[in-house]
Amino acid sequence: MWQAFEYFLAKISARRRAGALVFCLGLLLFCTTLTGEARARGVHELNYFQTSEVEVQGRQATRVEIGLDRDNLTYTAAVPQTEPDTLQLTLQKTRRGKVQADIPVQSKEIRSVQFTEAASRSLVVRIKTTHQTLQTGDYQVQLALADRKKRLPYRLVLDVFHPAAAAVGAVEGVRGHTIVLDAGHGGSDSGAVGPAGITEASVTLPVTQAVRDILQASGARVVMTRDTDVDVYGPNASDREELQARVNVGARTPGAELFVSIHCNAFSSPSAHGMETYYYPKTDADYRLASLLNEELAAAGGRFNRGVKEARFYVMRNSAMPASLVELAFITNPAEERLLADAAYQQRLAAAIARGIARYFRERLF
Ligand code: ZN
16 A cells, blocks of 8 residues: 555655645544544443332332443433333434343333434433323433442433322221231232233232322221232142131231232133122121222223122131222233233222222221
8 A cells, every 4th residue: 555655656746746745634634633523522332221229209210220431411301102101212422332222121110121223323212111101200311420439430310200109199097997908929929911921910019019008108007918029828839828828917917807809800812801809708898898899999990890799719718807809900901901010000990999998997887
């Protein structure tokens, strides 16, 4: 290459040589300016990704932190009309780098985070949430400066808030009462599984926890058969051992007055749908509890009401106190599965169950 350049120089006159030199210097200057400008404008590259559960000003939230190798990020945030459960962030002049393109997230508020490199060097981040319709107040986005001590880079920080129990409101009439709540399945037993992979156990726990939160906020004493994703008896127990372990929680709770077990229904045909509540007629109170829960769930859930039904379910038959088992909806029905997995819908069902329990105490006939 250089030889060819010397040959070229030898061939042309001194005047032309001087001209060529000026041209080359000019070209060099131009190129330097160009690379300098590219550096100043900067193309961001992702270098960090983290999710965590946090509390922000008293509100529970799932936090997503996306780290960048340089600051001065320009971004926009929007909820696409066609995907109301998804928050879309568009990061200007950003490349994905080594961060995975599609990250599944196991949290109350977020299902997955996807990165797509789009036109004009922008990076689209799609955060799929558990909210059916994401509202402005459900999330916040901010930029955080690098923290050398904590070894954290410059970050884009997104918080998706859990719908507040306080917003649903307390119920009246449960103060001083003791209630046992049973979140169906858990641990080695996921319960029924929907077509999109949502498990019964992953629905019953947050619904039951939300019922507890409302009842406790209303002055009741609440005992849960389980408060995490576990077997109550232990892994791989027989059905009878597992169910008896749940009955035992009630039997060992001094002053326990009610036992409510929360489940999702399942059927071989995906078209089966609706809500139903069950009782075993030990006393009249068993039926009354099941029918009040049914009325409230029907009013709040907006699903087909399959009614109040008698059954010989173990936990109802073997609990000494009035008991009811509720089937919120069919997890095997695609539309109902989506609803059951939605945090706001879960909260609505929980509020309905809490209202049913409150009415049981308020409207007592004896
Ligand atoms: Zn079940």
